Each structure stands twice: as structure tokens, then as C-alpha cells.
Amino acid sequence: MSQSSATPTPQQRNITLALYLPYAWTSSKFAPAGPWGPTSSQAFQIGLDSAAQLAVDEINNSSTGIHVSLIRFNSWDPIRPNPKAKYFSGGYSMLAAQKLVATHPEIAGVIGETFSSTTTYSGEVFSALKIPFCLPSQGSAIFSNKNKYPYVWRMVSGVxxxxxxxxxxxxxxxxxxxxxxxxxxxxxxxxxxxxxxxxxxxxxxxxxxxxxxxxxxxxxxxxxxxxxxxxxxxxxxxxxxxxxxxxxxxxxxxxxxxxxxxxxxxxxxxxxxxxxxxxxxxxxxxxxxxxxxxxxLQTTPSYSQTAIEFTRRWLQLNQINNNSYPVVNGAPAANTPGSYDCVKTMVAGMMNFVANNASITSLSAPSIRSALIPSVFSNTAQSH
The missing domain is CATH 3.40.50.2300 (Response regulator)
Known part of the structure; x- marks a missing residue:
């Protein structure tokens, strides 16, 4: 591929990302935009979804010309025989990951999962298929093994x-x-x-x-x-x-x-x-x-200016939208900022990659997607 630092074309600026969460676990009344199931309400899942959507909205409303399409996919699909056995549904998560890629070959990257225990399985699938996979909240040390998870990176520190x-x-x-x-x-x-x-x-x-x-x-x-x-x-x-x-x-x-x-x-x-x-x-x-x-003693995101600004916007949106944005102790619930950062980092890395490789026409092409290893997304400026 030629190195040209070219300006991305309109076609190259269209990015489709998948948000891969256990939607079947969460009540529909909190997030009408997502395929939420009827079982229970979980602020953590709702927060991850809302934070990703916030990042997408900011990018799409910016002057960069970049447009991100967000596909929501239930990581608990197919539904497991025992819905309550949520922590050890790794085998089903693997099946769901394969179904996601087969159903939506247009995706350029995936953001999601919540539990390290299930992500160890789906992470192997996405790595085997050479699809970038950003984790918003998982802390297990196993994901630092890049021999096993070459296409996986995360936005929170390990445990x-x-x-x-x-x-x-x-x-x-x-x-x-x-x-x-x-x-x-x-x-x-x-x-x-x-x-x-x-x-x-x-x-x-x-x-x-x-x-x-x-x-x-x-x-x-x-x-x-x-x-x-x-x-x-x-x-x-x-x-x-x-x-x-x-x-x-x-x-x-x-x-x-x-x-x-x-x-x-x-x-x-x-x-x-x-x-x-x-x-x-x-x-x-x-x-x-x-x-x-x-x-x-819990490791938390640093109080950087970016984190402070995210919290300000989150609390403002929560007030405007009748407390529908999960807030705990005056801050965004759990690691919800990680989902926001995943979207911003993934898009910034992809645009940098496209700018330096003028022959790329589609980020979802398997031959291109396979080049999007974690180093592509490191040290990306989140200017959009």
C-alpha cells in the first residue's frame, strides 16, 4: 500500500462498527434505541450503550465528514438454555460472535462484551477472524497475551x-x-x-x-x-x-x-x-x-480533562433525558466512559490508517481489516 497521507474519500469516511453487548439482560424501557430484552435492568449495560452512542453522535455531527453506523448485536444470541447462568456463557458468546460477522460482513470493528469470563471466548473468535475488538471494561490479565488475542485491546487498566x-x-x-x-x-x-x-x-x-x-x-x-x-x-x-x-x-x-x-x-x-x-x-x-x-481499592480512569468533560456531558444529558443516563455517586456508572473511548479511538485509528494508505476503499474488506492491529489505535488523538 502506498504511503500518501491522502485525505480520506467520502466512501472511506463511512465506518460501520458493531456494539456487542448482552442486550437480552436489560430492560427495554431504559434504552429504546437498542434491542434490549425483558429480563432485568442493568445500568452498566445501558451505560456502555449510551456512551458509545454519544461518541457516534459527536463524530457524525462534527465537520470531519466521517459517518459512523452503529450496529447493535446481542452477545447472548442464541439465547442460552439457562438465562441466569450469565457469567459462564462463553460457548454461546463464541456462537454469537460468529453470527455477528456472518450477518454483518460490513463491520470494520467491534466494541463490547462486559465480563472477562465470556470475552475470553468471543475475543478468540474476533482475533481468529482478524477483526479489531475494543473492550470497554474488562480487566482480566489474559487479554495482555497478544499471541492469543492479537486483535483485542481495552480502554481500562488490567487488574x-x-x-x-x-x-x-x-x-x-x-x-x-x-x-x-x-x-x-x-x-x-x-x-x-x-x-x-x-x-x-x-x-x-x-x-x-x-x-x-x-x-x-x-x-x-x-x-x-x-x-x-x-x-x-x-x-x-x-x-x-x-x-x-x-x-x-x-x-x-x-x-x-x-x-x-x-x-x-x-x-x-x-x-x-x-x-x-x-x-x-x-x-x-x-x-x-x-x-x-x-x-x-479499585483502579479507575484518571481524572484527565477528557474524562472530566465526558462526565460533564454525561450528567447534562442525564438531566435533559429524565435520568435515563446511569449515574452512580454523581459520576457515569462503572466503566461506561470506556465504551465512549473505544468508539473515538477506533475511528481515529482507522482514519489515520486510511490517510496513510490511499489505495484503501473499504475498511470492512477482510484484507484491510486484518491490518488493523491494536498498534494502529495506540496514541490516537481524539480530536473528533
Whole structure:
């Protein structure tokens, strides 16, 4: 391909992206633009969708002449036999990823998925098909393996750093022994493994390492975890998970057995949220005041000027649109900015690529799409 730094033609400026989310999980009343299913309302999914649409609208309304078409596709298609087994639907996610590409060969890239546990499967499919795949929220360390995921990149930091964060705090406090409870898959497991690695030869003993299968509320051996905490007299406990509900369930289960609360400290990488419907179910009417001795260390996006501006626009849109944009504690819900950044970064990278390769006529052509590896999208200026 010739290097010409040419101005993209109108045809080259038309980009079709797929937004690949578990739409079957979320109520239609919150996002009429998407193919939302009837099962439940999930602010996280709605936020990812709305943030991507916000980025698309900004690009399409700019003076660049770029037009982005957004295809929404349900990553839970085909519907699984057991809709509640959402965390371990990787096989179905692989089928859905293949169906997306077969149904929409015009896509130039994909944005989405939410859980690391399912993305490990769909990420392999998109990489095998050589389709750029941007992850807005997944933290598992596995996606740093570019031999396995050569076309996957993400807009949030991985969880590998969390172990060192817990270690530094506990060393500062002079703690010598701590118990670890970690989920057995996904980013929660990656965070747990980072704790094990960081604490090795640190002088702080992991008195017991316990794993649970999520969701914690249905894990049959939770009684064993409680008995082990009691056996080692755990005064300091670390929970690593990939959601806010599991830490709440485990903490309140321990609290009711005097294994959490006064005289004990529980560290978490996800904060139990009073805005979650399950929070009061697990903790009762005094849930908030009983959340005592909890320390949350969670990696979050930096407060850059771009992030501040995104938050300002998000809150403004939420006010204009009758609180339909998910907001938690005065900020966009969870990692919703990651979806916005995925769109902006993907489009900027593609336009830079086109400008330097004048012979390109369509970004969706397999021979062109296969050249769009993650390095194409690094250090892209999000000027549009």
C-alpha cells in the first residue's frame, strides 16, 4: 500500500462498527434505541450503550465528514438454555460472535462484551477472524497475551496491579497475616492471582486462600468459606471479584456470623453499592451502617480533562433525558466512559490508517481489516 497521507474519500469516511453487548439482560424501557430484552435492568449495560452512542453522535455531527453506523448485536444470541447462568456463557458468546460477522460482513470493528469470563471466548473468535475488538471494561490479565488475542485491546487498566496496591497498604499498616477470598474465574480470579503473586516473599502471610463460584449468593460451599475464616481467626480479609454484588453478599454473610464488622478489616476491589437492589437484600435495613471496616481499592480512569468533560456531558444529558443516563455517586456508572473511548479511538485509528494508505476503499474488506492491529489505535488523538 502506498504511503500518501491522502485525505480520506467520502466512501472511506463511512465506518460501520458493531456494539456487542448482552442486550437480552436489560430492560427495554431504559434504552429504546437498542434491542434490549425483558429480563432485568442493568445500568452498566445501558451505560456502555449510551456512551458509545454519544461518541457516534459527536463524530457524525462534527465537520470531519466521517459517518459512523452503529450496529447493535446481542452477545447472548442464541439465547442460552439457562438465562441466569450469565457469567459462564462463553460457548454461546463464541456462537454469537460468529453470527455477528456472518450477518454483518460490513463491520470494520467491534466494541463490547462486559465480563472477562465470556470475552475470553468471543475475543478468540474476533482475533481468529482478524477483526479489531475494543473492550470497554474488562480487566482480566489474559487479554495482555497478544499471541492469543492479537486483535483485542481495552480502554481500562488490567487488574494485575491490584495485588501490589493491597500489599502496600497492608505493609503500611504493619499487617502480618491476611485471608484471601477470590472468585474462580474472570477478572476476579486475575485480581486474586495478582494478590498471591504480590504477597509472595513479602513478609505478609496469606493465612488461607478461598475460591468461590459466582454468583456468590448461589455458591453451595459458602458455609465452608465462613468456617475457614473462623478457623484462622481472620482479622484482615481481601475479596477479589468482578462485580459489586458478590462482595456485599460475602461480607454480610460474614457480618452475621461476627466475622466482619468491629475489630476486623475487609479489603475489596469492588465496592458494595447501596444503589444495587441486592444490597439491602443481603444486608437488611441496617446494611449501610453495618458496612464497617471496609476498604475499597479499585483502579479507575484518571481524572484527565477528557474524562472530566465526558462526565460533564454525561450528567447534562442525564438531566435533559429524565435520568435515563446511569449515574452512580454523581459520576457515569462503572466503566461506561470506556465504551465512549473505544468508539473515538477506533475511528481515529482507522482514519489515520486510511490517510496513510490511499489505495484503501473499504475498511470492512477482510484484507484491510486484518491490518488493523491494536498498534494502529495506540496514541490516537481524539480530536473528533
Amino acid at each position: 494485575a496491579i491490584q495485588g501490589s496496591l493491597f500489599l502496600k497498604l497492608l505493609q503500611t499498616w504493619g499487617v502480618t497475616k491476611v485471608a484471601l477470598i477470590t472468585q474462580d474465574a474472570g477478572s476476579g480470579l486475575s485480581a486474586g492471582l495478582s494478590v498471591i503473586s504480590a504477597f509472595e516473599n513479602s513478609g505478609i502471610q496469606l493465612s488461607v486462600i478461598l475460591r468461590y463460584t459466582l454468583p456468590a449468593s448461589t455458591y453451595k460451599n459458602m458455609g465452608f468459606i465462613m468456617s475457614e475464616l473462623k478457623r484462622v481467626d481472620a482479622r484482615y480479609v481481601i475479596i477479589t471479584s468482578q462485580n459489586q454484588d458478590d462482595p456485599a453478599f460475602i461480607y454480610f454473610r460474614a457480618f452475621n456470623q461476627s466475622l466482619a464488622g468491629p475489630g476486623r478489616v475487609w479489603f475489596m476491589n469492588f465496592s458494595p453499592s447501596p444503589t444495587s437492589g441486592k444490597f439491602s437484600d443481603y444486608g437488611g435495613i441496617n446494611a449501610t451502617q453495618n458496612l464497617e471496616g471496609v476498604v475499597v
